[in-house]
Amino acid sequence: MPLSRTVRCTCIKISIRPINPRYLEKLEIIPASHSCPHAEIIATMKKKGEKRCLNPESKAIKNLLKAVRKERSKRSP
Amino acid sequence: MPLSRTVRCTCIKISIRPINPRYLEKLEIIPASHSCPHAEIIATMKKKGEKRCLNPESKAIKNLLKAVRKERSKRSP
Helix, strand or coil, rough: CCCCCCCCCCCCCCCCCCCCCCHHEEEEECCCCCCCCCCEEEEECCCCEEEEECCCCCHHHHHHHHHHHHCCCCCCC | CCCCCCCCCCCCCCCCCCCCCCEEEEEEEEEECCCCCCCCCHHHHHHHHCCEECCCCCCHHHHHHHHHHHCEEEEEC
């Protein structure tokens, strides 16, 4: 009899509030695995290091990833 | 006289080897900030937790992000 696998996703609740890239410290993307059957995206905010889970399949995330990847610091020369 | 700002990017060298999403533990995306003028993407591999820095503006990263976000565990029902 196979051992039952426990699902251990990091995210319990998905935030639907939009994320402003300016207040974002980092984004973590965790692919689907044995312990969690779907990908997870965790945003860490600059303010107090608050963590928010986002829906990996949403269009907002697609745009956020694009914005973060391409944005350059406005203060750099 | 303003204090000089030190650039402290996490990545020193960018890996050009392609990443297989199956061996990826997580991806971290760090937006441009005061300490580093460009976005950084750090891939942590399952094997030994090896970390690799990737080019945020490459097409390969765009595809990797898409694959990771949409992939579901083959073992889930």
